[in-house]
Amino acid sequence: MMVIRPINQNDLKSLYRLAEKTGIGFTSLVANEATLQKKINGAVRSFCKENVSSPTDEDYLMVLEDTTTGDIVGTCGILATVGLEEPFYSYHLGTITHASRELGVHNAVPTLILNNDFTGFSEICTLFLEENYRHSKNGQLLSKARFMFMAQFPERFTEKVFAEMRGVSDENGVSPLWESLGRHFFSIDFVQADELTSQGNKQFIAELMPNNPVYVNLLPKEARDVLGQVHTNTAPARRLLEQEGFRYENYVDIFDGGPSLEARVQDIRAVRDSRLCLANIGQPKGAGEGSYYLVSNAKVTDFRCILIQSSIPPDTAMTLTQEEADNLCIKTEDSIRIVELSSNS
Amino acid sequence: MMVIRPINQNDLKSLYRLAEKTGIGFTSLVANEATLQKKINGAVRSFCKENVSSPTDEDYLMVLEDTTTGDIVGTCGILATVGLEEPFYSYHLGTITHASRELGVHNAVPTLILNNDFTGFSEICTLFLEENYRHSKNGQLLSKARFMFMAQFPERFTEKVFAEMRGVSDENGVSPLWESLGRHFFSIDFVQADELTSQGNKQFIAELMPNNPVYVNLLPKEARDVLGQVHTNTAPARRLLEQEGFRYENYVDIFDGGPSLEARVQDIRAVRDSRLCLANIGQPKGAGEGSYYLVSNAKVTDFRCILIQSSIPPDTAMTLTQEEADNLCIKTEDSIRIVELSSNS
Amino acid sequence: MYLVRTVDFADLPALERLAQQAGIGITNFPANRERLNDKIASSRRSLQTDVIQPGDESYLFVLVDTSKDEIVGCCGIDAIVGNDAPFYSYRIDEVVHASPQLQIHNRIPALFLCHDYSGTSRLIALVVDKAHQNATAMALLSKARLLFIARYPERFTKRLFVELRGESDKHGYSAFWDALGKHFFSMDFQKADYLSAISNKHFIADLMPRYPIYVPTLPEAAQDAIGVIHEKSSQSADILLEEGFEFRGYVDIFDAGPTIEARTENLNTIANQKSGKALTLTEISKGAMHIVSAGHLESFRVTAAPAEPQAAGLGLEQATQERLAVSPGHRIQWATL
């Protein structure tokens, strides 16, 4: 069975193995033992906090475990807040209008404006699934388990959350936006800039990036075309978030132009439509056919989330097998949270 | 009975009488016959267009008529697009972070950034109800009838719509934001600036307003406090829009700091939840008690919307009295659109 | 021989012919009969006005080939630009972005829209018929204006500037315009250039970018054109640079041609000009080439001729005296050419 659970201190080796597979540009999971250990420490500390009244520096990193092999095959995370230690930068794609009634000319010129508007917001991040597990709705489970956690513990997150999506670059890692814009100001290469940023070292952005809005219409076409566009590999992840209610609100990454998607927590489908019910343990009817459901427990430190297929829509109670209950760390009569895996499944 | 209908050429006198009552700061309805006649012409032209595939310069001005007296007692409108003739300006309340890890100082500084981000968007506007009619849910009917029109003809509007809300000013019309900011750049007074703008004359804004972001923390407290706040008189209108799903997304008026509220058309409650059903004419059961419903026809030029109270939730058909049907300009078997007046009525 | 004199209404057809020859990129001198007529009228009016300090006067001079009594060139001075609508330029400023930690220190040139030349006198539109673009005619026409300024300093500001025509090809294509202005004006270079000459300039404020343009983000061809003088203007530019005009980092907003400036008093011709009596040249010495002016305002005229400075004034040949309509003893003004 595939189970989402908080990362723990025994996962370092597995996490390192995963990090090795992520490849260039996946800066939130770099194959460096010290960095990963620090990340695990932060996550363990965050999941251990029993009482949190408002989000601060928690970093909820979860893993997807294949219980049949005991392997860790994916990660997903939520940062309670970003930008409170080091500034968090984005470009806002705005509009400046230049019009002359006299000449009958009207130009709405798009501009990129450097900002820190996401300061203090929660971010969903660090989504990675091993290639040979990209089937059986594992990707959806991994991504959406986070919304179950947020639905259960909304006080741990901000009203709005966002996700940064990887932008367009070619097979050599060359980003058209970087080549036309960032390169002129940074005197370092994209990979180096990206790495510095991921290490939380962002002072150089303030120092080197132009303060003034950049006119998008002056950029070469190949750079304009990638603003707000995701990398081919990221298109499915984007679609998934959009189906959950996330929207592109004209914020893009300052380096590669990848879009940030945002949503109010309460408007996310999985949050809005999920509900608590009581768990029974026994022989579920209609299992293994029909709709898929995300099922999670209502615990922080021992948070768990799994996927169950059932042809009978759950009511105020739901029957689980003993194995399912064990994997969810629950007993009969415990509260569980359920929602359909997707709105059209 | 109170009926919403498109304005027509016979309404000039009534509209003038209403305009006289709106008072200072209500710049979209100024008691000037030529201006009002132009506005009526524009509205009549817009409602006459039978086939519109995408929004352009339509101006849908509607009136609330008391059929017992024949008086026009309120107005509401939708502009299909703003900012395509003259620039449409707003301030975006963004964030710039200044942090020094060395000193342990972290400041998230709010900034006002001049922009034309609403260029090309649909705007709901010109909401005014005569004082002695501010009862019996007339205000809600007037405001929400627009959403019935938008639900029926979404191709006439942009995906996102917005509304500008009047900002804070005292009984003498003094706006704290203007006094601290605009005044220094305009060398004219607030009322004059506001009037020029409402006449579509906005070149002076580009010419006189500073291009650079304004640091909010440098403004006096009384100016900071009104950013995104509405005038006391406008608080009910704001609440009403927020209940329908409109959100303040950090855009404010450049003069008085009043908020712009925005929503995706498909996310507006009255749009999302309204549905078409068939009209029967007869003796409705359960009328005059229970929930209130907005009921509109499905016509453009002869658009009508009324309020009906019923204790029986309408199904695929709804029975109307002959008077109701007449006021809606419909016959038996015609399509009508219905939705509960509010989500918690 | 050549004579420079103030313009008259009768010169209109000749001016129109010259303007058509001059072509695109000389915004001060549009091939539009009505505008040219306005310019002549303004010059006449300005010369007839009593001036205490510079205002909206403008002066137009023509170069006459006296052998055929034909107009073969023209030039002008605006007493002040930017009085009615601001006069826009790009100022090239370096923006420094440095990260000590990364040991990066970038100086990035950026174009800032400004009106730093508003309120300054401007030399405009030096246009000479192709057949007469020889050193003497060019220098005479260019420097005649400076003698006028030296004679009537109260009519001009202490600082003078000239816009030199920027790079564009024979079809009027400007790489700089193509990369920048085109995106904001939604029209081609010729049209913008023409509009800027014939209309008030409000449309520039309306349409120009309000934020600085970082030079390295422009295409290379556009970067290369910044501050470069059009081939056709290099001769007249050289004359001005030798006079003491300097480039101070300002360029034209349309074609990025350089703007050069000087303090009036520092220009060679103005610093070295003298005035005194017209004398007759002794027959033995022919004298060096000078530019010599005579006459007051409307009758102001300048020629180039051999002349010899003497204690009491300047010795001129008989023919020169006739060209200038002076007799020995008349007050004249001169400088070496």
Next chain:
Amino acid sequence: MYLVRTVDFADLPALERLAQQAGIGITNFPANRERLNDKIASSRRSLQTDVIQPGDESYLFVLVDTSKDEIVGCCGIDAIVGNDAPFYSYRIDEVVHASPQLQIHNRIPALFLCHDYSGTSRLIALVVDKAHQNATAMALLSKARLLFIARYPERFTKRLFVELRGESDKHGYSAFWDALGKHFFSMDFQKADYLSAISNKHFIADLMPRYPIYVPTLPEAAQDAIGVIHEKSSQSADILLEEGFEFRGYVDIFDAGPTIEARTENLNTIANQKSGKALTLTEISKGAMHIVSAGHLESFRVTAAPAEPQAAGLGLEQATQERLAVSPGHRIQWATL
């Protein structure tokens, strides 16, 4: 009598006492023993270094009351500022916003963060004990630096600047800081001032506003403080302004005190200084007051004394010769006080 000489490690206690007296607002001269010791060390090292062009040298001079052999003042020069971290100032520039249609033409002063003085030599920290703030001591101390610069021009840039202390009350309250800096630094003026003196200045780049500040939007008290010199610095400011330093629209980012600058060669003392032999003053004439320097680098010293220029050099009293440790025939340098 007074003597100015280069600083030595033995002077540390005296400097510390002076720094405590000087108080807030003299960022170049913090009352921090370690930093003062560093400054002395840097001065010693700089004097011992062969310099071809200015680098990170700094020079510190002390004013000695020779009657008690007591240190009663100090001043210094930085060969170049902004080498390690940029040197920040506000440049006051006018932004023009005009609407021809409404006939409005606004010139709005705005503060632009810049590092235009990076790479320039700076005079620093003129501090004199209260009991000795007389005209002679102040002028001697201030001008002694200029003689040093005249003597060793290769050690300094052609442009010099000085930051004058801005307005603040006796509790260190600055209306300008209160209205501006406080919001960005989240600390009080004293602390920012102190940090700016003792730490590298990266935190300024990190925390300062990146966009221009429009002056009219600041509270009036803050507007009024821009470019105003602190009462306590007016005497030393007057000396510098008389020397030829000028205000060019730059102010301090913390207290808005004015920055004044000059080209080295245009300063009175530097332009008029002479060098020649030390001679003995004839007993009859007492001579006018001069500042006179002698010695090389580490032994460089300056005093103020009556002296008389003569053909071969400068006539000095016996006492002056002793103070400067020169004998007739030694090479000295001087200027009128």
